[in-house]
Amino acid sequence: MNDRKIERLKWRSRRGLLELDLLFERFWAKYTPELSDRDAQILDRxxxxxxxxxxxxxxxxxxxxxxxxxIMMQRLQEG
Incomplete structure (x- = not known):
């Protein structure tokens, strides 16, 4: 997946709840290198x-x- 798409998803993952911001921060640190286009579609949803x-x-x-x-929720929990 290209860097621009990842950056767009990262920007959209900034939430109004601190708890979610912390979960996404860990998620991105762990899963960014292995994120597929299919994962990006699911994450978009x-x-x-x-x-x-x-x-x-x-x-x-x-x-x-x-x-x-x-599955994506599990990744967010594990992140």
């Missing part, structure tokens, strides 16, 4: 979620029906 919905899904307080997005 994740970033369309409202902050509170996203935090609830990452913290397992709310179910995520999409299997691909669940």
């Amino acid at each position: 994740v970033l369309q979620l409202a902050d509170n919905d996203l935090l609830d899904m990452v913290m397992d307080r709310r179910a995520c029906a999409d299997a691909d997005m669940r």
Whole structure:
């Protein structure tokens, strides 16, 4: 994946909740080198979620029906 697309996703991952900013900071540090175009598409969908919905899904307080997005939520938790 090209650097411009990664930078765009990084910019969009800046959230209004400190908890999410910290999760994404660790996520980017760990997963940037191995991020595929498919991962970028999934991450784009994740970033369309409202902050509170996203935090609830990452913290397992709310179910995520999409299997691909669940994998991305796990990566955010592990980051």
